[in-house]
Amino acid sequence: MSDALFLHKDHLLPLLRRLGREYRLVGPVRNGLGDTMYAEITDLDQVRLDLRNQPQNSLKSFLFPQDDPLASYVVDEGPAREQALTYFPILPENRPTLFFGVRPCDLFGVLYMDLVFLGGRYRDIYYEQRRRGAVFLVLGCNRPFANCFCNATRSGPFLEFGFDLQLTDLSPEGKGYFVEVGKAGGRAITREMAPFFHPADEEQARLQYQRVLESRGLFEQLVHVDLACRLLEQDQDTSAILADLSARCQDCGGCAHVCPTCTCFTITDRPRGKDSGERVRCWDACTFAGFSLMAGGHNPVDVKRERLRRRFYHKLKTDVQRHGRPSCVGCGRCVDICFGGVDIIRFIRRLTDLDEARSTAAGKET
Amino acid sequence: MTNTIGEIEQAQVILVSGSNTTRTHPQVARRIYNAVDAGARLIVIDPRATKIARHAHIHLQIRPGTDIALLNGIMRCILDENLIDDLFIEMRTENFLALRDMLLGINLADIESITGVAREKIALAARTYAQARRAVICYCLGVTQHTCGTANVESYANLAMLTGHVEQEFTGVDPLRGQYNVQGACDMGALPAVLPGYQAVSDATVRRKFGRAWGCELPQKPGRTLLDMTHGALRAGLPGEENAPLAAMYIMGENPMLSDPTLGRVRTTLESLDFLVVSDIFLSETARLAHVVLPAACYAEKTGTVTNSERRVQYFRKAVEPPGEARPDSWIIRELAARMGHPMPYASEAEIMEEICLLTPVYGGMYHDRLAAGHGLQWPCPDRDHPGTPFLHKYSFTRGRGRFEPQRHVEPAEPPDEEFPFTLITGRSYYQYHTGTMSRRSPLLEREYHCPRLNMHPGDADRLGLREGETVRVVSRRGQVTFTLHRTDEAKPGRVSCDFHFRESPANMLTTAANDPVARCPEYKCCAVKVEACHE
Numbered sequence: 001m002s003d004a005l006f007l008h009k010d011h012l013l014p015l016l017r018r019l020g021r022e023y024r025l026v027g028p029v030r031n032g033l034g035d036t037m038y039a040e041i042t043d044l045d046q047v048r049l050d051l052r053n054q055p056q057n058s059l060k061s062f063l064f065p066q067d068d069p070l071a072s073y074v075v076d077e078g079p080a081r082e083q084a085l086t087y088f089p090i091l092p093e094n095r096p097t098l099f100f101g102v103r104p105c106d107l108f109g110v111l112y113m114d115l116v117f118l119g120g121r122y123r124d125i126y127y128e129q130r131r132r133g134a135v136f137l138v139l140g141c142n143r144p145f146a147n148c149f150c151n152a153t154r155s156g157p158f159l160e161f162g163f164d165l166q167l168t169d170l171s172p173e174g175k176g177y178f179v180e181v182g183k184a185g186g187r188a189i190t191r192e193m194a195p196f197f198h199p200a201d202e203e204q205a206r207l208q209y210q211r212v213l214e215s216r217g218l219f220e221q222l223v224h225v226d227l228a229c230r231l232l233e234q235d236q237d238t239s240a241i242l243a244d245l246s247a248r249c250q251d252c253g254g255c256a257h258v259c260p261t262c263t264c265f266t267i268t269d270r271p272r273g274k275d276s277g278e279r280v281r282c283w284d285a286c287t288f289a290g291f292s293l294m295a296g297g298h299n300p301v302d303v304k305r306e307r308l309r310r311r312f313y314h315k316l317k318t319d320v321q322r323h324g325r326p327s328c329v330g331c332g333r334c335v336d337i338c339f340g341g342v343d344i345i346r347f348i349r350r351l352t353d354l355d356e357a358r359s360t361a362a363g364k365e366t
Numbered sequence: 367m368t369n370t371i372g373e374i375e376q377a378q379v380i381l382v383s384g385s386n387t388t389r390t391h392p393q394v395a396r397r398i399y400n401a402v403d404a405g406a407r408l409i410v411i412d413p414r415a416t417k418i419a420r421h422a423h424i425h426l427q428i429r430p431g432t433d434i435a436l437l438n439g440i441m442r443c444i445l446d447e448n449l450i451d452d453l454f455i456e457m458r459t460e461n462f463l464a465l466r467d468m469l470l471g472i473n474l475a476d477i478e479s480i481t482g483v484a485r486e487k488i489a490l491a492a493r494t495y496a497q498a499r500r501a502v503i504c505y506c507l508g509v510t511q512h513t514c515g516t517a518n519v520e521s522y523a524n525l526a527m528l529t530g531h532v533e534q535e536f537t538g539v540d541p542l543r544g545q546y547n548v549q550g551a552c553d554m555g556a557l558p559a560v561l562p563g564y565q566a567v568s569d570a571t572v573r574r575k576f577g578r579a580w581g582c583e584l585p586q587k588p589g590r591t592l593l594d595m596t597h598g599a600l601r602a603g604l605p606g607e608e609n610a611p612l613a614a615m616y617i618m619g620e621n622p623m624l625s626d627p628t629l630g631r632v633r634t635t636l637e638s639l640d641f642l643v644v645s646d647i648f649l650s651e652t653a654r655l656a657h658v659v660l661p662a663a664c665y666a667e668k669t670g671t672v673t674n675s676e677r678r679v680q681y682f683r684k685a686v687e688p689p690g691e692a693r694p695d696s697w698i699i700r701e702l703a704a705r706m707g708h709p710m711p712y713a714s715e716a717e718i719m720e721e722i723c724l725l726t727p728v729y730g731g732m733y734h735d736r737l738a739a740g741h742g743l744q745w746p747c748p749d750r751d752h753p754g755t756p757f758l759h760k761y762s763f764t765r766g767r768g769r770f771e772p773q774r775h776v777e778p779a780e781p782p783d784e785e786f787p788f789t790l791i792t793g794r795s796y797y798q799y800h801t802g803t804m805s806r807r808s809p810l811l812e813r814e815y816h817c818p819r820l821n822m823h824p825g826d827a828d829r830l831g832l833r834e835g836e837t838v839r840v841v842s843r844r845g846q847v848t849f850t851l852h853r854t855d856e857a858k859p860g861r862v863s864c865d866f867h868f869r870e871s872p873a874n875m876l877t878t879a880a881n882d883p884v885a886r887c888p889e890y891k892c893c894a895v896k897v898e899a900c901h902e
Contacts (some may be wrong), residue, residue, distance in 0.1 A: 248399060250392050268809035290813040339396040
């Protein structure tokens with residue numbers, strides 16, 4: 001507990017204002033229509049910060065934009081009238097960003113994207129450029145939201161690692177935030193902005209522990225993610241479940257777009273005229289039929305049921321094998337967004353219910 | 367819509383007709399799913415086994431263009447089983463006896479043979495719909511795009527009134543509108559016979575009111591309908607006569623060179639004009655024929671309002687500046703007016719809206735500041751204090767009593783015959799929008815659906831020896847178009863369907879110009895074609 005600090009509620013805004021001189025600020029803002037979104041903040045006094053509700057977007061688009069020009073090109077016509085394209089990379093500017101009010105699941109989403117874009121054989125320079133120097137001020141969730149199940153994916157409601165600073169709201173008893181210091185970026189902030197922070201006392205530490213315990217008991221969704229992963233590992237047949245769910249899939253790709261860990265993209269050239277254009281990367285979704293369409297017109301994954309399998313299995317099976325944990329972070333956004341109720345909670349429930357029914361039946365037989 | 371979209375969730379019975387809802391109105395389909403999950407019964411009337419039809423408890427797979435016969439059958443069953451709402455009919459409607467007499471004169475066996483739907487199924491649908499307390503009818507272009515489109519709609523109104531499914535929340539008749547502001551365009555008088563707020567051009571008081579506000583005298587004669595204009599050269603009288611062909615046209619954000627029926631006629635007409643002006647955000651097929659193209663701003667580049675299916679007027683703000691020389695259509699119109707000697711000195715969009723409030727009773731309280739403060743208001747909203755109207759016809763109909771308009775079956779204009787044995791139904795797909803002016807410029811959407819398909823029953827395809835993915839030629843009396851064949855049991859044998867988004871396979875080369883005598887809406891949903899293998 002030696003690292004634990006306390007930040008008074010009144011001092012959060014002044015702290016952010018000071019940090020804003022050094023960093024680009026991104027935090028949860030309530031817009032004019034009553035929606036809360038993570039957004040870039042240029043003037044803290046002109047926006048309504050909202051640390052109470054779950055932002056509708058994740059941090060994905062700040063590091064991996066939905067529509068990202070990678071390069072511009074010009075078309076040169078050679079002497080034999082052949083065309084040659086010359087590409088000029090467009091690198092995003094590197095401005096260290098302070099992400100604050102970040103929910104634990106969303107930080108987990110970023111850590112997963114790090115694995116995808118930076119952890120493999122190739123480093124994605126566009127992602128790296130935006131990611132370098134980023135600092136995360138996590139805000140633990142005292143009260144999980146309606147569709148949250150991060151307790152089951154072990155990515156919340158409070159984190160034990162990964163953050164720079166983790167804030168726990170101690171109100172109403174304590175008038176401020178209990179601050180845990182994690183990575184170097186957080187340590188640097190507490191050192192440079194030392195006057196804002198006070199050592200936390202025993203009572204504050206006790207309150208924080210209480211918040212964590214309380215929050216764990218407040219989840220409305222009971223989702224057996226571990227059991228589901230195990231069943232998939234054992235090659236449980238899910239075709240009937242997937243066929244049933246896919247009957248209502250509208251092919252909108254909404255689940256993949258709101259998902260903090262869906263990182264599939266496609267790249268296209270966007271002409272600006274006859275002699276120049278841009279090469280653009282944009283989000284894709286494995287639930288689209290065209291995702292696996294081959295040049296000759298053949299599509300190896302052409303049935304909707306199999307496209308859904310692709311999505312759920314990647315989260316709950318492939319990534320467990322590859323990284324030792326599911327890449328679903330339990331944020332519940334796909335549950336909110338889906339038109340037809342084709343969400344991961346429903347899939348996991350149907351899967352685990354099936355198992356329960358089978359073991360009950362087995363129990364009766366013996 | 368007489369309802370709010372959200373009300374659909376609370377309905378006990380939902381009757382969907384001529385609507386590929388999951389594809390064209392996913393947000394409505396979402397409400398239907400929720401209602402079905404809560405125990406509602408879903409009845410779908412559609413010649414095609416669309417996705418929503420596959421979810422239906424009762425799918426009435428009619429022969430294209432036989433809605434009236436089917437509805438008369440349903441109403442006859444309701445009458446026979448005495449499931450009509452006597453009190454509603456007595457208090458709120460007129461001309462019931464004419465409907466009753468007509469219904470008593472029909473023979474259910476005939477209905478069965480006209481529609482191709484079993485009598486028991488018709489009776490089951492009738493019972494299901496009539497017995498519910500809260501029943502909603504959703505219909506779309508499969509109902510209206512027929513030579514009997516107006517009569518079709520009147521038949522659905524008859525059905526709703528016969529069972530009293532109109533005046534309360536969660537009951538009503540809901541046409542689903544296709545474009546994000548098509549309702550607004552109609553509301554603002556983009557129709558030949560009405561001024562904003564459906565105030566008739568023929569009404570001298572109305573003309574005086576608008577004339578005073580605009581400082582000019584308004585013509586007494588209604589304008590021309592779409593087909594009268596875009597097919598004008600071939601159907602009009604001689605110069606100097608009342609229906610002489612047009613000399614010039616100004617087309618805004620519309621692409622008749624792909625969207626109107628019998629494209630050959632459209633081209634002849636547009637090419638015969640002395641002067642054609644098109645304003646659009648991209649160079650559409652129509653704009654290519656224009657003498658002058660005016661670059662317009664898109665939705666994100668201007669401030670104003672849009673009105674959706676549920677009559678909700680919503681405010682939207684400019685997010686980005688229009689590129690290059692592009693300007694909002696309102697700016698273009700004002701500049702043109704000024705140069706024609708009629709300046710329109712509005713200082714802002716809000717001021718234009720104030721004039722709308724002044725002259726249009728149903729929009730009377732729709733001021734920008736009110737609309738911007740929330741998610742909009744539903745008309746009628748007569749004054750500033752009015753909260754808007756979620757559902758219509760609570761105490762009375764607009765005309766007072768609802769009038770039953772008995773209708774009889776009308777055969778489609780072009781039934782299949784020996785030479786052209788297939789009935790072609792045109793429709794829309796999920797990933798492309800209308801004539802593709804916008805959606806076909808999105809690489810992702812284009813990747814998902816870029817191949818113009820002709821859907822054909824596998825039995826028919828076998829008979830003609832056509833394989834999946836084969837190029838086929840579809841020929842009608844008006845033209846021919848090639849498609850890629852897709853074998854599917856979506857439609858019954860003898861019927862084929864396609865989408866009209868593609869300039870390389872313009873389905874409207876094939877469609878007939880036959881149209882509804884009242885609304886002049888063409889029969890896109892029904893024309894006779896033949897299909898042959900394309901050996902190149």
